Amino acid sequence: MQRFELVRYTDVSGVSGTGIVAEGIQFSDGSVALRWLSQYPCTAVWESLEALLAIHGHSGSTVVRWIDQASGEADECAGLGTEECPAS
Template identity: 45%
Template sequence: MSTPRLFTLERDTDITGVSGTGTVADGVVWPDETVSIRWRGARPSTVFWDSLDDAEFVHGHQGATRFVWADTLKEEGTE
């Protein structure tokens, strides 16, 4: 990968009762494959991960939260 790849976290079910549902965070996978996630909401924060797998393991909630890629939306014409 040579350029950063943008995504949002879309939460269908709020298992923890903290983040809510819908678009709960914005993120980027950097060229070195590390990940930054910026949480939305009343108490925003930023977290960093060594890999997308690590971020998904913690924040994916076994499928309750989806990673939606910005470049995929552009390809589909749904910006």
């Protein structure tokens, strides 16, 4: 499991604000649980980090900041699971 923060640089929707807007965890099967840090907090579960970012990434305005990384991963690859950075 790897913990992360969702960091928003630009609030496209005008709802969540900027800075750290959510806390999350990615499980070993790739699924993600996310807790929004808003006036009305809620928790959501996603099939994958890619699915979460497809909805809430806002074309790069929101990024994942990893708190934990799998052993042996470079900082820039921690948990990304992309072609350049295979999932552990």
